[in-house]
Amino acid sequence: MDAKEHKIQQIFTEKRKYLIPAYQRPYSWNTENASELLQDITDAIDNKLKEYFIGSVIVIGKGDEIYEVVDGQQRLTTITIILSVIRDLIGSDGIVNDLPGTVDKSGIQQDLQNRVLPTHPYTGKREEPRLAVRKQDQIVFLEHILLGKKVEKKDSFTDSQLNLVNNRQAIVDFFQGFTTRKLAEYANFMLEHIYLVFVNTGNFDSAFRLFNVLNARGLPLSNGDLIKNQLFAIASDDKNQQEMIEQRWNQLEDITGLTGLDDFLSHHRTALKGNNAQNSLQKEFEAILKSYAQPVSDFCMELVESAQNYSKIKNYVNKEYKDFWGIADRKYLQSLFNVSNDEWIPPLLAFLNKPVDGVSQEAFLTLLEKITYQNWIRRLGKSKRNTVYYNLISQIIQGTTAKDIFATFTSFANNDDFKSLIASDAYGTPYAKAVLLRIETELQDNSVEKVFHGTVSVEHVLPQTMTDEYWKLRFSAESHGRLVHKLGNLALLSGSKNSAAQNYSLPKKQEIYSKRNNNVSFDLTKEICNAHEWTEEVIEQRQQKLTEICINTWSISEDDNIALAA
Numbered sequence: 307m308d309a310k311e312h313k314i315q316q317i318f319t320e321k322r323k324y325l326i327p328a329y330q331r332p333y334s335w336n337t338e339n340a341s342e343l344l345q346d347i348t349d350a351i352d353n354k355l356k357e358y359f360i361g362s363v364i365v366i367g368k369g370d371e372i373y374e375v376v377d378g379q380q381r382l383t384t385i386t387i388i389l390s391v392i393r394d395l396i397g398s399d400g401i402v403n404d405l406p407g408t409v410d411k412s413g414i415q416q417d418l419q420n421r422v423l424p425t426h427p428y429t430g431k432r433e434e435p436r437l438a439v440r441k442q443d444q445i446v447f448l449e450h451i452l453l454g455k456k457v458e459k460k461d462s463f464t465d466s467q468l469n470l471v472n473n474r475q476a477i478v479d480f481f482q483g484f485t486t487r488k489l490a491e492y493a494n495f496m497l498e499h500i501y502l503v504f505v506n507t508g509n510f511d512s513a514f515r516l517f518n519v520l521n522a523r524g525l526p527l528s529n530g531d532l533i534k535n536q537l538f539a540i541a542s543d544d545k546n547q548q549e550m551i552e553q554r555w556n557q558l559e560d561i562t563g564l565t566g567l568d569d570f571l572s573h574h575r576t577a578l579k580g581n582n583a584q585n586s587l588q589k590e591f592e593a594i595l596k597s598y599a600q601p602v603s604d605f606c607m608e609l610v611e612s613a614q615n616y617s618k619i620k621n622y623v624n625k626e627y628k629d630f631w632g633i634a635d636r637k638y639l640q641s642l643f644n645v646s647n648d649e650w651i652p653p654l655l656a657f658l659n660k661p662v663d664g665v666s667q668e669a670f671l672t673l674l675e676k677i678t679y680q681n682w683i684r685r686l687g688k689s690k691r692n693t694v695y696y697n698l699i700s701q702i703i704q705g706t707t708a709k710d711i712f713a714t715f716t717s718f719a720n721n722d723d724f725k726s727l728i729a730s731d732a733y734g735t736p737y738a739k740a741v742l743l744r745i746e747t748e749l750q751d752n753s754v755e756k757v758f759h760g761t762v763s764v765e766h767v768l769p770q771t772m773t774d775e776y777w778k779l780r781f782s783a784e785s786h787g788r789l790v791h792k793l794g795n796l797a798l799l800s801g802s803k804n805s806a807a808q809n810y811s812l813p814k815k816q817e818i819y820s821k822r823n824n825n826v827s828f829d830l831t832k833e834i835c836n837a838h839e840w841t842e843e844v845i846e847q848r849q850q851k852l853t854e855i856c857i858n859t860w861s862i863s864e865d866d867n868i869a870l871a872a
Contacts, residue, residue, distance in 0.1 A: 309362075312504040314385060315497035317363070318421035322371045324437045326379050328552030329538035331531045332466035332564055333443065335380045337476040343384055344480050351495050362503040376507065384473065385496070386422050386437050387451055391477045392493045393418035394454045395484070402485040414490055421497075423452040442556050443467055450474065465564040529587040530567040536592060540601055547602045554606035561613040570616050574609065576652035577659060580699030582692070608659075615658040619651060623757060631667070633755050637747050638671040640757065642678060644740035649691055650678045653698040664708045672866065673715045679744075679860045680724045682737050694718035712867045719862040728856045729849075731791035739764050742798050742830065745855050749829050763803040767815065767840055768795050776811035785842050793856075794849025798828040812840045 343360070350358040363378030375382060395401055397415050405411055419425065424433040439447045446467040449455045457471050481489065534555055541547035562570045568587070575583065575590050583590055595601045618627050622639045631639065642650055657670050681691045697714050732738045743758060750756050768790050772778050781789075789795055799822045810818070816835045823831045837844060 309503055309505045311501050312363075313498060314500045314502070315421075317382070317502060317504070318386075318389070318436050318497075320371065322373070322436060323434060324365070324382060325368075325372065325374050326383075326437070326439050327374050327376075328440070328548060328555070329535055330375065330379055330440070331528070331534075332440065332464070332559060333380065333383050333469050334466065334564060335384055335473060336469055337472055339380070340384050340387070340473040340476050341480065343381075344388070344477065347492070347496060347500070350499070351492065356499060357501055358499055359501050359503070362505055364505045364507060366509070367506045373506070378502070381502075382437055383439065383470075387470070387474050388477055388496070389418050389493065390422050390451055390454065391474060391481065392489050393422070395478070395481055396486055396489050401489070404485045404487045405490060406487075409490070411486055411490075414493070418493060423448075440466070440556075441552075443470065446470055464560060466559075528568050529571055529591075532588040533571065533591045536588070536595060537602060537606070540595070551602060551606060554610055557610050558613050561610070561617050566620070570613055573616060573648075573651050573655055574612050577612065577656040577699060578703075580652075580656070580696045580703060582696075612655065612659050616651075616655055618658065619654060633752065634668050635671055636755060638668075638675045640747070641675055641740070641744045644743055645678055645682055646736050646740075647688075647691075649688070649695060650674055653695045653702070656699045656702045660702055662702060662706055662708065662711060665711055669866075670711070673712070673862065676860045676862050676866070677715050677719055679737070679741075680719055680721075680862075683727050683735075683741075683860075684720065684723050685727075709867075715866070716862055721857075721861045721863075724860065725853075725857055728793075728860075729853045732793045733764065733766065733791035733796060738793075738796065739798070741793070741856060742796060744859065745793075745852055746798065746828055746830055748855050748859055761801055763799050763801065765797050765799055765803060766790060766795055766808065767797055767812070767834055768845065769809045771809055773809045774811045776813075780839075780841050789842065789845045789849075792845065792849045793852045794845045794847075797831050797834050799823070799831060800828075812837070 346360075347358070360381060361378070363382065364376040365373035365378075366376060367373055393415050396411050396418075403411060421436065423435050425431065426433060435448065435452055438444070442464065443466055446463065447470060450457055450471050451474055460468060460471065463471070481492075484492070534551070537551045537555075538548060541551060559567060571591070572583075572587060575587060575594070578594060579590070585593075595605060598604045618630055619639070621627065622631050622636055654671070654674060657665075658667075662670075677694055681694070694714065697718075698711070701710055701714060728741070732741065739762060742764060743762070746758075747756055768777060768781065768786065770790060772781065772786060777786075797819060799819060801822060816837075819831055820835050823835065833848075834840075
């Protein structure tokens with residue numbers, strides 16, 4: 307292993323080329339990371355520092371000045387973007403040219419060009435870039451970074467590709483107002499005064515150990531990075547397997563997105579194991595990999611298939627899944643995503659990964675929503691809530707029947723406890739809004755699909771403080787305390803809570819509610835707007851109606867067993 311201090315001009319020079327290997331994470335720096343680096347360099351310039359260190363770069367020397375980047379991809383890529391932008395701006399007619407007469411801006415441009423995308427001195431043809439990014443990002447990197455081509459559409463870009471083009475634009479914006487001379491001074495400082503510790507390791511094993519120890523600038527390795535590294539370590543001597551891992555992992559990142567990968571891996575682990583994590587996600591998967599006869603091919607294939615099912619759950623409203631989920635399925639999923647936790651995802655993922663004979667998606671989703679809401683409304687702790695999910699996952703993994711699935715749901719349900727709690731005070735509970743939204747969808751015809759977007763608030767009709775005569779004439783202190791927080795007295799409104807309207811009379815509230823309900827139409831709120839009076843009797847009747855809807859929606863009965871086995 308050889309470690310030396312290198313200036314940036316020594317990194318991007320001569321015939322050196324840097325390759326981003328398949329086991330590396332995608333380009334993950336966002337505009338905040340890029341802006342932070344730019345500002346740090348600016349501060350160093352302002353403070354007239356002679357040497358400014360920005361960390362280390364760990365590589366594996368491949369001979370002929372070719373290096374495989376083990377750690378430092380984020381910095382090398384961002385520095386390449388900065389140098390490319392300065393090259394483009396210095397050549398732009400819109401920049402004030404205040405360079406001394408002895409300095410030729412075309413010479414600066416050519417020097418920067420050779421540091422990022424060399425050209426042959428005699429033919430003018432482009433040679434290979436100094437930095438070769440991951441295969442799936444190469445076209446975007448070449449066209450929009452190294453060649454400075456304008457981005458027309460980003461719709462098909464992956465997260466890493468968006469980071470590339472968004473960071474380029476952020477860097478362009480940072481340099482707005484710079485003159486040619488100031489740009490040249492900035493580039494010169496980067497090349498002459500910024501240092502990296504250049505660590506050249508001799509082999510993959512040494513590099514792999516370092517990669518797992520060291521972090522990039524403020525961006526620690528994710529669980530996804532570490533699990534992918536485990537796979538590459540297994541396949542360190544097999545190029546075909548390495549290519550398979552790269553292909554499968556690229557699929558995985560495209561399906562989940564970079565920011566969603568770790569969440570998926572956590573849910574997938576639970577869907578495989580059906581228990582609480584006993585260790586870090588990396589250690590958990592290390593044990594899981596040992597259970598596969600062909601850990602690379604079998605595990606990677608299952609992982610991608612599971613990610614596709616996970617995407618169906620997370621993106622259930624997308625048109626591409628319209629034929630996969632029915633209207634009723636989407637109603638249940640919308641309701642489940644309103645729950646304050648996502649513990650219900652692993653059992654559903656396990657079911658989609660390994661369907662149970664004779665059990666339809668709709669039947670399973672129906673019961674999953676029922677038990678999830680019952681346990682949420684019953685205010686069970688996380689451990690008790692998860693027990694039913696873990697039991698379901700274990701049954702699915704081992705192979706089960708519709709009868710056993712139903713028995714598991716019923717054994718963890720408590721209809722009586724649930725009925726009692728849903729009839730009690732609802733305002734201020736974590737589930738109040740979700741319950742009202744679910745009632746709203748239950749009021750619709752089965753052919754109608756109602757999706758709610760934006761901010762939704764829950765408000766009292768009978769206010770918490772009776773200052774208006776309208777309320778004082780209709781409610782005693784006893785009836786007010788008994789009814790004010792019940793479901794029957796609550797309204798759904800689009801937008802944030804309107805504190806100014808809290809204590810108004812019913813006619814004034816109806817006027818406000820009608821205007822607010824034009825944005826998002828709630829049938830429950832229309833009922834309030836159309837009410838002639840708001841009295842004890844009205845609230846009690848509405849309370850009975852809404853609680854009955856909840857009981858019919860979330861009670862588990864023998865009818866569910868019949869539907870499950872149908």
